[in-house]
Amino acid sequence: MSVPLKCVDPTPLSNEERLTVFKGYRAAHRALVDAYSRLEGAVLTRTNTSLLMIFGPTGVGKTTLVNRAKEKLLQKDQTLMADNPGFIPFAVVRAPACDGARYPWRDLNLRILRALQEPHIDKKIELDSEGKFIAEQIARSPRSTSAELSTAVRQTLRFRRTKVLVLDEAQHLSKIANAKLLNHQMEQVKDLADETGVLLVLSGTYHLMKVLHVTGQLCRRQERIHFGRYRAESPSDMEEFQRVVASLDEKLPLPHPSELLGHSEFLYTGSLGIVGVLKDWITRALNIALNTSAKSLRKSLLEQTIMEPTELRTILTEAREGERETYEPEVGLQDIAALLGIGTKPKPTLIEEAVSAPMKRKPGERAPTRDQVGMMSAA
Amino acid sequence: MITNTVEFWEPELAIMPPRSRLYQLPPLGLGTAEVECITSYIVRLAHAHLLRPSVIVLKEIAPAFQKQTMRLSNGRSDLLGSLNACLNGQGETGEELVSILTTLTGARDLGHMTLKKFRGVVAIHGLLRQCQAWCPVCLQERQNEPYYRLIWCLQDCEVCPKHNVRLQEQCPKCRKTQKPLARQSVIGRCGSCDTSLTSGTFERVSSTAKESHRARQIASILEWFQTDKREKFSSVFSENAKLLLRMGCQNSKAGFARLVGSDPDSVTSWVDGKQVPKLRSLLGIADAFSVCPLALLSTRFDEHTTFSLKSSHEPRRRLRFHDYEVIGDRIKTILAANEFPPRSLARISADLGCNQTWVSKNCPEVVAEVRRRYETYISFRKEERLQIAKRHLSMVMRSLHEAGRYPSATVVRRSLPSNVCFAEPAIHQAYKDILRDLGLRK
Numbered sequence: 001m002s003v004p005l006k007c008v009d010p011t012p013l014s015n016e017e018r019l020t021v022f023k024g025y026r027a028a029h030r031a032l033v034d035a036y037s038r039l040e041g042a043v044l045t046r047t048n049t050s051l052l053m054i055f056g057p058t059g060v061g062k063t064t065l066v067n068r069a070k071e072k073l074l075q076k077d078q079t080l081m082a083d084n085p086g087f088i089p090f091a092v093v094r095a096p097a098c099d100g101a102r103y104p105w106r107d108l109n110l111r112i113l114r115a116l117q118e119p120h121i122d123k124k125i126e127l128d129s130e131g132k133f134i135a136e137q138i139a140r141s142p143r144s145t146s147a148e149l150s151t152a153v154r155q156t157l158r159f160r161r162t163k164v165l166v167l168d169e170a171q172h173l174s175k176i177a178n179a180k181l182l183n184h185q186m187e188q189v190k191d192l193a194d195e196t197g198v199l200l201v202l203s204g205t206y207h208l209m210k211v212l213h214v215t216g217q218l219c220r221r222q223e224r225i226h227f228g229r230y231r232a233e234s235p236s237d238m239e240e241f242q243r244v245v246a247s248l249d250e251k252l253p254l255p256h257p258s259e260l261l262g263h264s265e266f267l268y269t270g271s272l273g274i275v276g277v278l279k280d281w282i283t284r285a286l287n288i289a290l291n292t293s294a295k296s297l298r299k300s301l302l303e304q305t306i307m308e309p310t311e312l313r314t315i316l317t318e319a320r321e322g323e324r325e326t327y328e329p330e331v332g333l334q335d336i337a338a339l340l341g342i343g344t345k346p347k348p349t350l351i352e353e354a355v356s357a358p359m360k361r362k363p364g365e366r367a368p369t370r371d372q373v374g375m376m377s378a379a
Numbered sequence: 380m381i382t383n384t385v386e387f388w389e390p391e392l393a394i395m396p397p398r399s400r401l402y403q404l405p406p407l408g409l410g411t412a413e414v415e416c417i418t419s420y421i422v423r424l425a426h427a428h429l430l431r432p433s434v435i436v437l438k439e440i441a442p443a444f445q446k447q448t449m450r451l452s453n454g455r456s457d458l459l460g461s462l463n464a465c466l467n468g469q470g471e472t473g474e475e476l477v478s479i480l481t482t483l484t485g486a487r488d489l490g491h492m493t494l495k496k497f498r499g500v501v502a503i504h505g506l507l508r509q510c511q512a513w514c515p516v517c518l519q520e521r522q523n524e525p526y527y528r529l530i531w532c533l534q535d536c537e538v539c540p541k542h543n544v545r546l547q548e549q550c551p552k553c554r555k556t557q558k559p560l561a562r563q564s565v566i567g568r569c570g571s572c573d574t575s576l577t578s579g580t581f582e583r584v585s586s587t588a589k590e591s592h593r594a595r596q597i598a599s600i601l602e603w604f605q606t607d608k609r610e611k612f613s614s615v616f617s618e619n620a621k622l623l624l625r626m627g628c629q630n631s632k633a634g635f636a637r638l639v640g641s642d643p644d645s646v647t648s649w650v651d652g653k654q655v656p657k658l659r660s661l662l663g664i665a666d667a668f669s670v671c672p673l674a675l676l677s678t679r680f681d682e683h684t685t686f687s688l689k690s691s692h693e694p695r696r697r698l699r700f701h702d703y704e705v706i707g708d709r710i711k712t713i714l715a716a717n718e719f720p721p722r723s724l725a726r727i728s729a730d731l732g733c734n735q736t737w738v739s740k741n742c743p744e745v746v747a748e749v750r751r752r753y754e755t756y757i758s759f760r761k762e763e764r765l766q767i768a769k770r771h772l773s774m775v776m777r778s779l780h781e782a783g784r785y786p787s788a789t790v791v792r793r794s795l796p797s798n799v800c801f802a803e804p805a806i807h808q809a810y811k812d813i814l815r816d817l818g819l820r821k
Contacts, residue, residue: 026388068388075393085485086403088395117398120438124429152429159402159427240385247384
């Protein structure tokens with residue numbers, strides 16, 4: 001049976017170019033679109049929210065989400081940027097990993113300053129309210145603290161008029177050995193957002209949920225976006241996943257159709273329902289297919305390029321833990337109502353407690369129970 | 380069966396265009412007489428970046444200049460040195476600085492923070508102050524964001540036009556002057572002792588005083604230039620000056636010069652259009668003829684223009700008339716006295732209170748005798764001095780020779796008194812002759 005050839009782009013592209021084009025495709029699947037619509041609302045129309053947290057399993061597309069929001073904001077602010085060449089509305093910074101008891105705020109502040117194209121970071125000085133110099137070359141001095149660099153960050157955010165600052169891989173903020181410092185850490189994060197008026201977006205894995213409920217103030221000013229995977233338990237999720245598979249299949253730059261839908265279960269297993277992992281997997285397989293001049297993407301190529309089961313298990317375990325916390329939280333609304341005393345039996349007053357309390361007997365007074373009869377002693 | 384597919388987002392909706400290296404700080408006081416000067420803007424820009432002004436100047440601004448001395452490798456720059464004061468002026472340095480700052484910050488209208496518009500309108504000479512001046516009250520009013528005004532850079536502005544306070548140029552504590560742009564400038568603080576420049580006492584001037592009136596006039600000129608949209612302003616001062624000279628002073632340049640406090644040569648150059656007036660002269664003309672200084676520059680006067688001539692307070696200089704016969708007799712008396720040493724012609728003319736050139740022209744015979752006598756005395760003195768020097772030289776050389784040391788030129792030069800110049804040809808020839816006498820030279 002002859003297999004109909006796919007309509008191939010007549011423009012002759014090299015294998016690398018085809019791969020690059022395929023990598024550039026961004027499937028607008030349901031979860032991504034939902035998450036994006038919420039993020040776009042927060043970014044473009046500023047509300048009281050100063051902190052926005054995006055969490056989900058690794059590879060789900062958080063960075064894609066953030067980049068899309070950045071492009072949208074840049075598009076909206078084109079005129080403003082042309083009028084003010086110093087204006088940087090959006091900045092993305094990768095949060096450094098924590099390698100000790102204390103989080104490396106100094107490193108994070110330096111990354112923020114570089115992202116905002118701040119010149120001469122090693123020559124910053126501290127000024128007091130009167131404009132007098134009180135500390136010299138804070139970034140270069142080994143004794144300079146992160147607090148002094150943070151002044152430079154606040155100043156830069158103010159003058160660059162930055163609207164949104166994204167900390168990618170923000171789960172590192174929560175991974176400090178000393179849990180008591182977590183509270184203090186998140187206070188610093190909140191202060192940064194409050195003082196500068198910037199919308200701070202923390203994007204990371206489910207570990208980020210640790211910082212969600214640290215303080216009451218943090219809870220009030222935050223908004224969260226759960227960007228999860230497609231779960232097998234939900235038929236609609238599976239349907240959407242299959243739509244993504246079909247869409248990616250159509251975009252494959254190979255002469256013959258690959259019929260990926262036929263392997264949708266296998267693809268789901270190997271990607272855990274995470275679209276980013278799926279796309280990376282298909283890209284790896286496509287790379288081999290292009291280099292070997294394969295006509296289509298066969299299952300054998302997919303088997304060859306699937307992630308290790310141990311890696312998949314690690315990702316799945318983390319994802320499941322996060323989903324459990326998200327979909328089955330420890331605290332529900334009824335618990336809150338109970339704490340507030342709404343809809344439960346009222347607590348008795350002291351008199352009622354005294355009346356209902358058991359009577360106490362005097363010492364030596366026998367308990368009023370029946371004595372046994374017919375068993376008299378011989379004496 | 381899945382029949383539909385998901386859409387794909389189009390790639391890269393927008394990218395971040397190149398951003399300016401420094402913040403786009405808006406200039407303060409733009410469009411008014413209280414506009415900020417460019418050196419103050421640089422200091423504010425540095426502080427916004429939490430940097431010292433020297434870092435911004437040496438690392439960002441100076442490398443972009445064409446002139447080599449702006450960007451020396453030893454950490455020095457004319458921007459912080461000799462060209463410091465002229466950055467706010469009307470010259471090419473200020474213009475290039477504005478262009479560089481516009482590129483670095485993306486800010487517009489930075490040219491209004493210099494005196495660029497004054498080019499071709501008033502003379503450069505004496506326009507700018509060489510040090511920073513300030514009004515303590517103005518700085519106090521804007522404590523949260525102080526800045527130095529451009530009007531304070533003008534030499535002729537001695538009083539703040541807003542508060543009638545005499546402008547300060549020295550720190551109230553250490554009495555040192557402040558540079559317009561220094562390595563560690565902080566606006567409102569002394570660069571040496573870090574004292575606040577708003578402390579100390581200051582003098583208030585009456586609003587009717589001449590300095591206050593002049594300051595207000597300068598402020599009005601500056602404000603007008605701020606709002607004028609033309610890139611280059613063409614002044615009609617020359618035509619107006621010619622008209623005022625004709626109608627007000629009957630073409631008497633000396634009279635015009637007396638009226639405005641200048642000199643006839645300057646008036647000639649103004650009227651001919653070869654030179655532009657100094658700011659002070661321009662204001663003087665405006666005062667003398669009771670016209671607005673702006674009108675002098677921008678509005679073409681005609682015969683119907685009304686002006687009133689103020690009477691000149693400066694008395695006409697009395698011309699001294701010398702009777703040359705009397706002067707000649709007096710010189711002859713001096714010659715007959717045969718005084719020693721004889722006086723030179725310049726000295727005699729000064730003593731008689733008359734001009735040497737005039738005496739030479741009108742009394743040639745006695746002047747020739749005076750000159751001959753004085754020149755004879757001078758040559759005698761020269762010869763006498765030479766003989767004394769030779770005696771010193773001979774004494775030194777012979778004593779060295781007797782001590783067994785060779786009288787080399789170096790040793791002899793060191794041993795001679797300071798008033799004897801060894802390099803003089805006669806002395807050097809005498810040195811050789813003495814060497815020959817001592818048998819040390821063939």
